[in-house]
Amino acid sequence: MVGPEALELGVIAGYLNKNALFRGQWGFRRGERDRAEYEAELERLAEPLLRDLLEQALTEGTLQPAVVYGYWPVAADKNDLIVFDPQTGAERFRFAFPRQAGGRHLCISDFFRARYAEPLGQESLFIPPLAWENGARDVLGAQVVTMGRVASEVAARMFAHSEYQQYLYWHGFSVEMAEALAEYWHKRMRQQLEIAGDDATDLRGLFQQGYQGSRYSFGYPACPRLEDQQHLQALLHWSEIGVELSEEYQLHPEQSTSAIVVHHPAAKYFNL
Template sequence: TVIMKENLEELNQRGLASGYPVILGGAALTRAYVEQDLHEIYEGEVRYARDAFEGLRLMDALIAVKRGVPGACLPELKKRRVPTQATAQVLQADEERGAVRSDVAVDNPVPAPPFFGTRVVKGIPLKEYASWLDEGALFKGQWGLKQNRTGEGPTYEELVETEGRPRLRGLLDRLQTENLLEAAVVYGYFPCVSKGDDLILLDERGNERTRFTFPRQRRGRRLCLADFFRPEESGETDVVGLQVVTVGSRIGEETARLFEANAYRDYLELHGLSVQLAEALAEYWHARVRGELGFAGEDPAVMEDMFALRYRGARFSLGYGACPNLEDRAKIAHLLQPERIGVQLSEEFQLHPEQSTDAIVVHHPEATYFNAGGRA
């Protein structure tokens, strides 16, 4: 998000803004941020698209306006819902009194980790995490398997059996035969406490090592990710897990080769599979962490329930609603040193290889995914 802002300012400085409308999207963005904050600084048109389909509609509108089509116009900009002055004063007063903590329990048992610090695990066999592959996300989200809109032809279930699973088995066999996977994990446990909206990681002497500041919901339960850990004033120390997983660079090199060779279908299928395998590895290792913390016995017996996240705790990846600040990746990288498994952090705070993911692992029974932040 910082780089996007800098790029818009650069387009302004080069006098290009009037000729280049910009469409922005992605997990770390909100419509209000793009269409209010970024629109205010950009001298041309800038709009938010939640997905590729909205992006195409915006492109149609932009071209129609440029060609002077009668009645053509761009959609109205999203207006941020700003709290009334009275509401804002109440929020400020609550925050000054430190009374904004949510109703998340603070008496849940704190599990004992098997170690503090970090460990590296390399050479994880595909069979260990393949069962965590979410076929629905792969077939529907990545490969686009769906029934014809008219309702004619094979159903989605039939497409899965005739196209999806056979293709998946073939690709998994190829990944094994050609040794394209280099699954590895670096993870660790760290003592911690919370203070307001901050999660403070401690060293072995109890001194602050680093801290993460998370946004808090303005309404509802007023959740903040820090609330899932013991408050500093309790006198107790909690534990947080951090992990970075990757399926390696070889599979990314192969997808790049397919793209350059114009083998787009093969590229899309392999790329989609590689992304989902990284996610499967992350889920598999999260399950290992639950086992090491002693509550894996609470996991559901059916894998579909696992995919529906009906287990204790949560794995929060950077860039999403509860922890949107991608710059926090630098703190995780400093603690875990993911270069030990071949993962680098770019200046834009992106993980390379692309088929890698990081996470803050929370053990609290009430931990759940939510959107936070002050933007509506």
């Protein structure tokens, strides 16, 4: 677990997708205007608002970032990804991923080595011995990040008091800060996996998957089964940072997001 004391909001804000925040969340649209006019409006209105909200969060503690993450031994079995217990080596569960009906016929399990595959080199050093004996041949990362319950409570108070404009700005900001934390921590995990050498050097490149591997969240096309969040919950014990899973398999507080981290160079987003 990584708590607020080890996570700086200023650093996290450096991974904020301003296009998603300004256009998608706050509704600053270019429309028929030329780019210079639109960018001038963002500089005059949106940028000061962002700075004020970040300063508010810093001084009032209304964003409390936290992360739980880890790595588990795995192996592919056709469309399934088997997750093994690191201590006992036993199979814990399987993710059943869908496969494309056409095109390249991709499936997330394709990005992992098959069970009992022949060793390529030193990969056994990264997989616990009992799991290796039971067929584990690869490593899966997983993470959950949150901006904390206070962020949701602030949004709820604004809405209850009919402060709809402030609610819109705060809600969008806090949700996108959670996404920024997910982006930042994915980079930290790539560094730990020693695959960050080819990372894009600018935010635009990172947002366009300018790095090795991919971060997949359940509910999206390549892994649509929201109920698989239960498996992540079992792995990450995310109640330690105040995150809960609803009956509809949604994360609470809303300013939270989870994902599996795949390190294979060919792993990118794809549709079914």
